[in-house]
Amino acid sequence: MERAAWVVVLSLVAGLLVPVPALAEARPAGECAVSLDCTAAEIDRMAIGERLEFLRLVQSGPAAGLGASDRWRNIEGVLLFFRDHGLGAPGTWVSHVDAAILEGIERGVAIALGRSADGFGNPGSARWADYLTRLARGELAVRGTHDRAWSEAEQASTEHGVAVAEQVHGLRPTAVERRFFLFSEFYRWALRNRPAVLDLLLLYGGLLNPVLVLRRVPFVDWLTDVRESAPSRKGSEMAYAYARLDPVNGAFSTVELLLAYIPELFEEFQATR
DSSP: HHHHHHHHHHHHHHHHSSSSOOOOOOOOHHHHHHHOOHHHHHHHSSOOHHHHHHHHHHHGGGGGGGGGGGTTTTHHHHHHHHHHTTTTOSSSSHHHHHHHHHHHHHHHHHHTTSOOOOOOOOOHHHHHHHHHHHTTTTTOOOHHHHHHHHHHHHHHHHHHHHHIIISSSSOOOOOOHHHEEEEEHHHHHHHHHHHHHHHHHHHHHHOHHHHHHHHHHHHHHHHTTOOOSSSHHHHHHHHHHHHHHHHGGOOOOHHHHHHHHHHHHHHHHHHOO
């Protein structure tokens, strides 16, 4: 074989022997909760149980100094649901959306603490920082004001996550995931529109359960309490069950969501009281 040919062959063999860098492993949840600088891509590589640990450590650690030691318990409920049903595996549409939500919270805490001004390109980061700053100042004592600020921050992170999943990674939700997502949108809408929810319950509550009309205020307080994991976990269970049934081909109006979503949740609420 000519010398030139040998050079080519040896180069190819050498190339095969050079180790190809593997996809970096997820950083430990505890490390991310301390540093507050894990990217959505890193969070995406975490298992759901690790994300749950991460979120709890952020709340009990750095966020506690801002008065937010329990302000994402409702997200804990969703993560518990994902864990129980094997949803949100790394690299999926659900995972990328969830990772962006957690990244927004993490970077919001970092910004509010003055550690950094970098939101990692996540629009939710600045909104979470503003929410946390106002919370620490005592400016969110009114329930409606608090819930609107919280929901707007999560909505921004969620929409960013959808864009990352679909525009960056070319993923699309399954039909079931899309319908489930509609219920999560309804939940955030309820936080931003408390008076409208109370009005809808006054108008339609009698059709669902006459007692609901009388107890609509404490029920809405419970349903939209971000410091509670039970409503979001139970709501996720119900929403997923409805999503798998494909009611009305997945086309929901707010009233249809209310009629489908509320009765069983109200029973759960009554059982806790």
